[in-house]
Amino acid sequence: MKKTFRNRLTSVKEQFGTRSSRAGSYSFLLTIILLAILITVNFALSFLPDSYTQKDMTANQLYSISSQSKVMLSSLEEDITIYWIVASGEEDEYVEKLLHNYEDYSSRVNVEKKDPDLNPDFTNAYTDEEVYNNSVIVECGDKYRYISYDEMYEMSSTSYYSMYSGADEFSGEKLITSAISYCTTEEIPVVHVLEGHGEAELPESFSEAIETDNLTTETLSLLNGESVPEDVECILIYAPSTDISEEEKDMLINFLEEGGRVLILSGTNEGDELPNLKAVAEYYGISVLEGVVVEESTDHYIFNAPVLLMPDMESCDITDSLIDDNYHVIMPVSKALDISGAVSDVTATALLQSSEESFLKAEGYNIETYDKEDGDTEGPLTLAAMVTKDIDTENQMQLVWIASSELLEDAYNQYSSDANEDFVLNALEMMCEKDDSISVRSKSLTNEYLTVSTSAASTIRVVTIGVIPAAYLCIGIGVVIRRKRR
Numbered sequence: 001m002k003k004t005f006r007n008r009l010t011s012v013k014e015q016f017g018t019r020s021s022r023a024g025s026y027s028f029l030l031t032i033i034l035l036a037i038l039i040t041v042n043f044a045l046s047f048l049p050d051s052y053t054q055k056d057m058t059a060n061q062l063y064s065i066s067s068q069s070k071v072m073l074s075s076l077e078e079d080i081t082i083y084w085i086v087a088s089g090e091e092d093e094y095v096e097k098l099l100h101n102y103e104d105y106s107s108r109v110n111v112e113k114k115d116p117d118l119n120p121d122f123t124n125a126y127t128d129e130e131v132y133n134n135s136v137i138v139e140c141g142d143k144y145r146y147i148s149y150d151e152m153y154e155m156s157s158t159s160y161y162s163m164y165s166g167a168d169e170f171s172g173e174k175l176i177t178s179a180i181s182y183c184t185t186e187e188i189p190v191v192h193v194l195e196g197h198g199e200a201e202l203p204e205s206f207s208e209a210i211e212t213d214n215l216t217t218e219t220l221s222l223l224n225g226e227s228v229p230e231d232v233e234c235i236l237i238y239a240p241s242t243d244i245s246e247e248e249k250d251m252l253i254n255f256l257e258e259g260g261r262v263l264i265l266s267g268t269n270e271g272d273e274l275p276n277l278k279a280v281a282e283y284y285g286i287s288v289l290e291g292v293v294v295e296e297s298t299d300h301y302i303f304n305a306p307v308l309l310m311p312d313m314e315s316c317d318i319t320d321s322l323i324d325d326n327y328h329v330i331m332p333v334s335k336a337l338d339i340s341g342a343v344s345d346v347t348a349t350a351l352l353q354s355s356e357e358s359f360l361k362a363e364g365y366n367i368e369t370y371d372k373e374d375g376d377t378e379g380p381l382t383l384a385a386m387v388t389k390d391i392d393t394e395n396q397m398q399l400v401w402i403a404s405s406e407l408l409e410d411a412y413n414q415y416s417s418d419a420n421e422d423f424v425l426n427a428l429e430m431m432c433e434k435d436d437s438i439s440v441r442s443k444s445l446t447n448e449y450l451t452v453s454t455s456a457a458s459t460i461r462v463v464t465i466g467v468i469p470a471a472y473l474c475i476g477i478g479v480v481i482r483r484k485r486r
Contacts, residue, residue, distance in 0.1 A: 065101045065177075066173060069173060069177045073106040076108040076180075077108075078140050080106075081112060082109065082138050085122075085123060086114075086115070086116075091134065092149070094152075094170055095136070095172055098173060098176070126146050136175075138176060140183035152170060154442055170443045174212060174440040178214060189215050191218075192236070193220060194220050194221075196223050197243065200238055202238060203410055205421070210428070213428075215428060222248045223245075227254065228252070234262075234432050237277070239265055241269070258395075259397055260397065262280070266401070266403070268334070268364045285346070286342060287337065287341060288337060289335055289337065292333060292363075293334050293360050295354060297355040307370075308412075309330070310328050311329065314350050318351060319426070321422070331404045333406055335403045336403060337382040337401060346387050346389040346397075351382075351400070352383040355380060356379050359376040359377060383403050398431050402424070407423075408424060418442075
């Protein structure tokens with residue numbers, strides 16, 4: 001019995017003593033060591049911020065914060081608290097990762113989760129609205145801003161009219177960055193919107209964009225006054241349908257001559273040509289040319305509609321950010337400006353300009369053809385212009401005229417991928433001397449409009465429908481012929 005046991009033990013030793021057994025043992029031991037290292041590294045990485053351990057692979061960087069937000073976060077001098085109102089298990093993935101990124105990027109930002117079931121009265125001090133899960137409150141000192149969860153997801157006008165029920169844009173970063181900027185800004189600039197002349201109501205999306213951009217609006221009437229109030233610095237005149245009075249014209253000119261800023265959006269009118277309003281520009285030698293600009297260059301209009309213009313942008317503070325990002329402003333039904341006669345003490349700059357193949361038809365809305373006729377004013381034509389004049393070392397007069405009153409309508413703004421809205425906002429920011437402006441775009445959950453000219457659209461159509469299929473057909477014929485010859 002002892003001999004048998006000894007023989008078996010010897011046999012086992014011999015088996016484990018072979019080269020293959022030793023190699024297997026080393027492999028097993030190495031595997032255990034590698035697993036231990038991986039577990040240790042993985043455990044250590046769990047303590048690092050998400051920005052170091054997770055890569056945002058989404059097409060629109062939904063889980064990341066933009067360079068604009070990072071610039072603002074880097075300059076924070078005060079502590080920011082972001083209260084995330086959410087019940088356990090109801091966390092929105094986009095909101096959660098976005099808030100973690102804010103907290104990871106700046107030591108000044110602290111995110112605190114507040115469960116509404118455990119803290120039912122917490123939000124009462126901040127808002128009277130119904131608070132949904134994943135809503136956010138941004139607070140700094142005694143200033144705060146409430147961001148409702150339903151504001152973070154936007155539906156485009158196109159989706160709305162097609163009865164599409166799902167959101168197609170995520171605006172979380174835009175709203176949170178704006179809220180942080182608001183809470184850390186001592187004084188919010190005011191834009192005074194002129195009323196009393198049948199002005200169109202500002203589109204809701206643009207009003208929201210103004211608020212998000214940390215500008216406020218107040219109405220202004222000059223009908224009963226003798227001058228523009230002293231606290232007014234920037235006036236917006238949006239699509240008036242009737243003319244201003246002689247007295248109001250004089251008030252606006254005096255306001256400008258004292259260093260005021262005026263932004264006018266007034267395009268082709270069906271009735272009154274607004275001579276007193278035009279006289280404000282004419283005081284500085286700028287002529288407002290009535291009619292409708294028609295484009296013949298297919299690179300400068302969209303949707304086969306020669307009055308839906310895609311003008312060239314001239315470089316300046318208002319347009320540079322759009323040019324850098326390859327965005328295009330869409331100018332629907334525009335008249336023209338002539339800045340060649342600007343008086344000697346002002347600087348007149350074209351912001352948007354049509355092509356050399358464009359022309360102005362004086363009939364306006366009554367035009368019967370898009371063809372060029374005798375008497376039409378030849379291009380290139382200025383569609384938006386800025387006039388500046390140094391009043392003294394500290395004050396500068398600024399007048400911007402955009403010759404389309406439909407520029408901000410939702411459909412045209414959508415076609416431009418919000419470039420129209422940004423163009424006007426950039427002008428207001430310049431006039432309000434808002435140096436810390438933060439322009440963060442909403443991030444598409446589906447698709448973003450690609451703004452292309454009629455010429456480019458035709459080229460794409462020809463290539464995809466004609467050239468590519470023809471190339472495949474020729475290749476196929478060549479393969480068949482070569483095989484038959486074999």
